[in-house]
Amino acid sequence: MAKNKLVKEREDVVVRFAGDSGDGMQLIGSLFSDSTAFAGNDFATFPDYPSEIRAPQGTIAGVSGFQVHFGHTDIHTSGDKADVLIAMNPASLKANLIWTKSNGIIIVDSTTFVDKGIEKAGYDTNPLEDNSLTGYTIVNPPISKITIEAVKDLDISNKVALKSKNMFALGVVLYLFNRELDSVNEFFEEKFKSKPLIIEANKRVLKAGYLYAENVEAINPTYKVKPALLKKGLYRNITGNIATAWGLIAAAERSGRQLFLGSYPITPASEILQELSKHKQFSVKAFQAEDEIAGVCSTIGASYTGSLAVTSTSGPGLSLKSEAIGLAVMTELPLVVVNVQRGGPSTGMPTKSEQSDLMQALYGRSGESPCIVMAASSPSDCFYSAFEASKLAVEHMTPVILLTDGSIANGSEIFRIPKVASLDKINPPIVKANDPDYQPYKRDENKLSRPWALPGTEGLRHRLGGLEKENITGNVSQSPKNHQLMVELRDEKVERVANYIAEQKVIGDDSGDLLVVSWGGTYGVMLTAVEQLRKKGMDVNLAHFKYINPLPKNTGDVLSRYKHIVVCELNNGQFVHYLKSKFPHYTYERFNKIQGLPFMVAELEEKFKTIIEKNNK
Amino acid sequence: MEEKALKEIPQLSMEDFKSDQMVKWCPGCGDHAILSSVEKVFPQLGIRKEDFVVVSGIGCSSRFPYYMNTYGIHGIHGRATAIASGVKIANPDLSVWVITGDGDSMAIGGNHFIHVVRRNIDLNILLFNNRIYGLTKGQYSPTSPKGIITKTSPDGTFENPFNTGELVIGAQGSFFARAVDKNPKMMVKIMLEAAKHNGTSIVEILQNCVIFNNNTHELITSRETKDDNQIHLEHGKPMIFGKNKDKGLVCKGTKLEVVKIGENGITEDNLLIHNQYSEDPGVHNMLARMTPPFSPMAMGVIRSVKQDTYNDSLDEIIKVSKETSPLKTVDDLLTSGNIWEI
Ligand code: SF4
Numbered sequence: 001m002a003k004n005k006l007v008k009e010r011e012d013v014v015v016r017f018a019g020d021s022g023d024g025m026q027l028i029g030s031l032f033s034d035s036t037a038f039a040g041n042d043f044a045t046f047p048d049y050p051s052e053i054r055a056p057q058g059t060i061a062g063v064s065g066f067q068v069h070f071g072h073t074d075i076h077t078s079g080d081k082a083d084v085l086i087a088m089n090p091a092s093l094k095a096n097l098i099w100t101k102s103n104g105i106i107i108v109d110s111t112t113f114v115d116k117g118i119e120k121a122g123y124d125t126n127p128l129e130d131n132s133l134t135g136y137t138i139v140n141p142p143i144s145k146i147t148i149e150a151v152k153d154l155d156i157s158n159k160v161a162l163k164s165k166n167m168f169a170l171g172v173v174l175y176l177f178n179r180e181l182d183s184v185n186e187f188f189e190e191k192f193k194s195k196p197l198i199i200e201a202n203k204r205v206l207k208a209g210y211l212y213a214e215n216v217e218a219i220n221p222t223y224k225v226k227p228a229l230l231k232k233g234l235y236r237n238i239t240g241n242i243a244t245a246w247g248l249i250a251a252a253e254r255s256g257r258q259l260f261l262g263s264y265p266i267t268p269a270s271e272i273l274q275e276l277s278k279h280k281q282f283s284v285k286a287f288q289a290e291d292e293i294a295g296v297c298s299t300i301g302a303s304y305t306g307s308l309a310v311t312s313t314s315g316p317g318l319s320l321k322s323e324a325i326g327l328a329v330m331t332e333l334p335l336v337v338v339n340v341q342r343g344g345p346s347t348g349m350p351t352k353s354e355q356s357d358l359m360q361a362l363y364g365r366s367g368e369s370p371c372i373v374m375a376a377s378s379p380s381d382c383f384y385s386a387f388e389a390s391k392l393a394v395e396h397m398t399p400v401i402l403l404t405d406g407s408i409a410n411g412s413e414i415f416r417i418p419k420v421a422s423l424d425k426i427n428p429p430i431v432k433a434n435d436p437d438y439q440p441y442k443r444d445e446n447k448l449s450r451p452w453a454l455p456g457t458e459g460l461r462h463r464l465g466g467l468e469k470e471n472i473t474g475n476v477s478q479s480p481k482n483h484q485l486m487v488e489l490r491d492e493k494v495e496r497v498a499n500y501i502a503e504q505k506v507i508g509d510d511s512g513d514l515l516v517v518s519w520g521g522t523y524g525v526m527l528t529a530v531e532q533l534r535k536k537g538m539d540v541n542l543a544h545f546k547y548i549n550p551l552p553k554n555t556g557d558v559l560s561r562y563k564h565i566v567v568c569e570l571n572n573g574q575f576v577h578y579l580k581s582k583f584p585h586y587t588y589e590r591f592n593k594i595q596g597l598p599f600m601v602a603e604l605e606e607k608f609k610t611i612i613e614k615n616n617k
Numbered sequence: 618m619e620e621k622a623l624k625e626i627p628q629l630s631m632e633d634f635k636s637d638q639m640v641k642w643c644p645g646c647g648d649h650a651i652l653s654s655v656e657k658v659f660p661q662l663g664i665r666k667e668d669f670v671v672v673s674g675i676g677c678s679s680r681f682p683y684y685m686n687t688y689g690i691h692g693i694h695g696r697a698t699a700i701a702s703g704v705k706i707a708n709p710d711l712s713v714w715v716i717t718g719d720g721d722s723m724a725i726g727g728n729h730f731i732h733v734v735r736r737n738i739d740l741n742i743l744l745f746n747n748r749i750y751g752l753t754k755g756q757y758s759p760t761s762p763k764g765i766i767t768k769t770s771p772d773g774t775f776e777n778p779f780n781t782g783e784l785v786i787g788a789q790g791s792f793f794a795r796a797v798d799k800n801p802k803m804m805v806k807i808m809l810e811a812a813k814h815n816g817t818s819i820v821e822i823l824q825n826c827v828i829f830n831n832n833t834h835e836l837i838t839s840r841e842t843k844d845d846n847q848i849h850l851e852h853g854k855p856m857i858f859g860k861n862k863d864k865g866l867v868c869k870g871t872k873l874e875v876v877k878i879g880e881n882g883i884t885e886d887n888l889l890i891h892n893q894y895s896e897d898p899g900v901h902n903m904l905a906r907m908t909p910p911f912s913p914m915a916m917g918v919i920r921s922v923k924q925d926t927y928n929d930s931l932d933e934i935i936k937v938s939k940e941t942s943p944l945k946t947v948d949d950l951l952t953s954g955n956i957w958e959i
Contacts, residue, residue, distance in 0.1 A: 230959045
């Protein structure tokens, strides 16, 4: 008998799915995201992969997670702590309890809370029985048992049946948020087209979870989140890596250039190479090189021929590419380097995110070697950042290092799909055949960029190389005065990019008490924290930077208008150091987190409050 | 490109490829002769002068692109093959030539070298082997013979040198040839064959560094000894060499052996016939490994087999993808999969 349903409305909710890496958590996470999209909510997701490929089953090392944050209001992060945790075994409960609100709902598979599983997870006693979960709402159906029961008259083995147990959990969650089962059922029909038994099994288990939730006392009330007030348009869910790849494809289209990617697989950037490998229909040439160095060197070769040339990597890979990026600086060829940052140094924490390659991007080369450095701010912004990095590279004839990070690369959010024709046109400075005025290093008056003369074109034969070039002619020159001139010109060329990028915006008031400064992938959480404090009437303002080198022209002006500045970053203070070197006359407080984890909204709010209170004493 | 094929290619000469830059190699360096051979080869290929790209790494030989009036890149140490791979993959219509040395290609650039060979990217790679580091003034290289005294091996090297041909064939090379700087006619002939070969062509040129490793190839190249220490391979012809053309090669088990024609009943008919097109690399490998004084050094085209190039395969997949992909425009891509309207 269905109980009397009480439905409560919520502004936003965080759901975290956790289980063994074989339990299909990523799948139900993304199916739940799709259902969230159909419900019209704004949302963001983040997968939490185990760092081992196949850790022993049932252990903490093998726990895989997927978090979805959805709401009626704008959602900018995948959420701090979960309102609802789905834990498919004791290890996933143990690993994720700290990420769950103290009054949250926890759904577990009680079948797995037996001696062996409890022991493998490192518990001394059964957490379902020892009162350690007081305060949480526990829903503990014997998921495995009911799953086998639900399909027992189908001709499939228990082992196969148990593969569907994640769908039971999904069924419970769909009920909890008053969602329909239709879209998930459609997914089964599409995915298992040739396996009607599997379709049937999945449908039954999903339904069983839904019905269980409907009948169990513990699930009351259920929740509803009203559709978000989003701008009209077409939407999709997108991760940062896919958005990066697509932004590059769009830039190739808008510049009329062939897209070339030279790259070597590395966590967490490999997906960009994988995605671009799929799109040969757009003449994308994705070259999997023998190493990071060949990745960037082949890219420089492709750039010389006139391709929109890109290399993708992560921290240690960027180190290997340093020398070649110097060659691109010297030859003044366009080059986009996408660096998906991860925890370092060395191999560091490959599956964890960090913002610690900023100094490397700015200075990690021999000689005076300026590049444009910019940073994407969110999964969907990766599309626009990759597009703009490409535009700046080809229009200004220089390498651009685009920093993203593991969090936004793997995290997803909804993306309002633009029309490609509405994106900026990209105008490469390609020289016409037999141009009588052509000289390899004759510069554009405004941008100081040199012209792009492509092999195969009549009348423009020329040689480039890593040796210092004579101004205008591009011949090899070791003359002292020329070297100084060229170093200054290359620097000035990058500085002048400031004339072609947006000014720095501030979220909040034009002047005030506290200015929060941040950059790159932390945008969502910074914005959420600042907006929440402002709602409470606090004088907190946010300047979130996308352009690092050059900085927007009004940066100094922005910094001057607030009494206090706090720079927040997921490293040991690289951007604050950079700002100090450019604007030494301000005092900067800093907030640095270097744990391979994103900022939490709560800890940011706490920090900002403390700063304000301290300063107003 | 079709448009290009229709265009008349004007008769070109050496002068079309000479750059205005002063050639700065030491007088007497083998590089000069190689440069003039290349200048002779380019006009004979029926390729527009704008379609040549010469790419190099670092080392004495790698100054080469500055001396050719073509498109070119003087790259960084060891990376010429990687840069050239990008040039060729991005624009298969270009004729791409790589100039590299023994250190550039087999020490610092060893990884790129074996992989470009394995991928069979259609590049013509001229490898100047002087068995020394010249530009850094005389340290041993990966091809320096064991025991050689150099600035970094004052007691003689104790490392095993690479044999270029063996390395190339081991990396599944489709084309390997060897020439000497002192024989321009041979160089021109081999470079023409390399240019014709569809795939990665490696031409090892035994080059003399007069300053730091003078006469390293003396036994093979001096007037007195060269005929007995070089065998010029020609496809379909018996393997004969020697001042009096009276020596030849036969295959005994897994080894090549030098025999004298007329001795022990050996006639020309007993000699091996060179088959540069044989897919099986067995004999090619044996030929590449031969070194004086025990056997002659094999010169000419040792191996030249037909294999799909990287670009052949890539361009075919691109063509098929364009025909079959449901995604015709970038807008199709952005709206593919799960989307919803608000
Ligand atoms: S050092 Fe040797 S290889 Fe270099 S230019 Fe002089 S002779 Fe030639």
